[in-house]
Amino acid sequence: MAYVLGVDVGTTGARALLVDERGGVVAGATAEYPLYTPRPQWAEQEPEDWWQGCVTAIRRLLSEARVRPSEIAAMGLSGQMHGVVLLDQADQVLRRSIIWADQRSQAQCDWITERIGAERMIRRTLNPALTGFSAPKLLWIRDNEPETFAKARRFLLPKDYVRFMLTGEFASEVSDASGTALFDVRARDWAWDVIDDLELPRQLVPPVFESPVVTGRVSASAAEATGLPVGLPVVGGGGDQAAGAVGNGIVDTGIISSTIGTSGVVFAFTDEPKLDPQGRLQTFCHAVPGKWHVMGVTQGAGLSLRWFRDNFAAAELAVAASTGMDAYDLLAREASRAPAGCEGLLWLPYLMGERAPILDPQARGVLFGVTARTDRAMVIRAIMEGVAYSLRDSLEIMRQEMNIPVHEARASGGGARSQLWRQIQADVFGMEMSLLHVSEGPAYGAALLASVGAGIYSSVPEACAATIRVVERLEPGPDRAVYERLYPVYRGLYPVLKDSFREVARLV
Numbered sequence: 001m002a003y004v005l006g007v008d009v010g011t012t013g014a015r016a017l018l019v020d021e022r023g024g025v026v027a028g029a030t031a032e033y034p035l036y037t038p039r040p041q042w043a044e045q046e047p048e049d050w051w052q053g054c055v056t057a058i059r060r061l062l063s064e065a066r067v068r069p070s071e072i073a074a075m076g077l078s079g080q081m082h083g084v085v086l087l088d089q090a091d092q093v094l095r096r097s098i099i100w101a102d103q104r105s106q107a108q109c110d111w112i113t114e115r116i117g118a119e120r121m122i123r124r125t126l127n128p129a130l131t132g133f134s135a136p137k138l139l140w141i142r143d144n145e146p147e148t149f150a151k152a153r154r155f156l157l158p159k160d161y162v163r164f165m166l167t168g169e170f171a172s173e174v175s176d177a178s179g180t181a182l183f184d185v186r187a188r189d190w191a192w193d194v195i196d197d198l199e200l201p202r203q204l205v206p207p208v209f210e211s212p213v214v215t216g217r218v219s220a221s222a223a224e225a226t227g228l229p230v231g232l233p234v235v236g237g238g239g240d241q242a243a244g245a246v247g248n249g250i251v252d253t254g255i256i257s258s259t260i261g262t263s264g265v266v267f268a269f270t271d272e273p274k275l276d277p278q279g280r281l282q283t284f285c286h287a288v289p290g291k292w293h294v295m296g297v298t299q300g301a302g303l304s305l306r307w308f309r310d311n312f313a314a315a316e317l318a319v320a321a322s323t324g325m326d327a328y329d330l331l332a333r334e335a336s337r338a339p340a341g342c343e344g345l346l347w348l349p350y351l352m353g354e355r356a357p358i359l360d361p362q363a364r365g366v367l368f369g370v371t372a373r374t375d376r377a378m379v380i381r382a383i384m385e386g387v388a389y390s391l392r393d394s395l396e397i398m399r400q401e402m403n404i405p406v407h408e409a410r411a412s413g414g415g416a417r418s419q420l421w422r423q424i425q426a427d428v429f430g431m432e433m434s435l436l437h438v439s440e441g442p443a444y445g446a447a448l449l450a451s452v453g454a455g456i457y458s459s460v461p462e463a464c465a466a467t468i469r470v471v472e473r474l475e476p477g478p479d480r481a482v483y484e485r486l487y488p489v490y491r492g493l494y495p496v497l498k499d500s501f502r503e504v505a506r507l508v
Helices: 047-064 106-116 118-125 134-144 146-151 158-167 174-180 192-197 220-226 240-247 301-312 314-323 327-335 376-401 419-429 442-453 460-467 480-507
Strands: 003-009 013-020 025-032 072-079 085-087 154-156 214-217 233-235 254-260 264-270 282-285 292-298 346-348 366-368 406-412 433-436 470-474
Touching (some): 003 240, 154 158, 174 282, 240 460, 254 376, 264 376, 301 376, 314 327, 376 419, 376 480
Antiparallel strands (some): 013 025, 264 292
């Protein structure tokens, strides 16, 4: 029996997963690390925390699994996209990473759009310059911390920093590089003319590979740190959404994934690059070689419920600590007492600005429709419903404007563990919501990519067909009618509040 290892460098923690050649999960382990928000709408993390989190998760996994490290055939990496890691000449990290959720770089986005031209930017990279992407973050550092930027010799994405620590190799792969705003998504290579026009050094960016390709091998020092064997092949892997899509079997048309992690993503496979001319949805290279995907991102999906948990759920946290239950399960249990639609209570999940479809880094979270009857259960359920409404915004663009065929959605991420949240999505989307036998997402997808790199399977679709199966299908229920009435109200709130968001951002 051969085994493969998948490691996901997430926003809240690192996840390591050991998978056998039939797709069975043998063992898994997680190690959390902090997120820093030094100012409103700013988000940073320490790359060393990612590395130590991965080391801890891998060691925990190896101690739990009854598998010899020498039996692992290959490993794959996944991770949060868009974060900027800068290394100096001695390969030392220069500053905390500005990560995907950070919204400080609107001025740099405007400069990129002016410098490159809006039409040319979308033509060359298939996407506009957005605050979530890497290039504006690089330029923010150049504009605001010139001494730091002058020392920079390498730029790496989060999972690729972990790759460097594992192998000593500087490398990325096409799905993650697609989110930098420096990548020719059609040609699956760096957009060198864009890099030149932004006056960024070409040597700053690493070589790129297809996701199942071996990009390096575990070094002696990394083997000592992690317990992995020296020389273990490390494949390109994927950005968290592309790797998660592989883990969900989104490798053919008609099936989408709806992922609720810290952020939320609706993800659709495409055989060729498909473009939203307005740039509301992003078009990236898929982790499947020669294929692409379209996705719409809700910045504050699971983050919304985490925000509530951390600030207003002391009772659930206490019960969870004393019983071993999950605080999120307790919150979902309370939310299930509230009626669908929460008597008109609506949540706009804009805690970190918003990407799809409004592309507004200044947007803020809103709880709308509070009355004297509003109780805690309604607030929790309204948060879950608001995230589903936001994901539907992206789904509507795919179905109605981009003509992407969709007949099934697969639930993924931490939100997929909640039966209530899965049913809310089925009702809000008006379509079947299915659940797979494994809900690991990116780490599982990274392991499947490693199985292709190790030669266990000849292609990513073959690996998915052999390992993935659906275990639950939820059809829309009677609550769908409630959501159909309230969704237009939800859609109407942002246009009314847009100028107020801008004024609040100016004032604070």
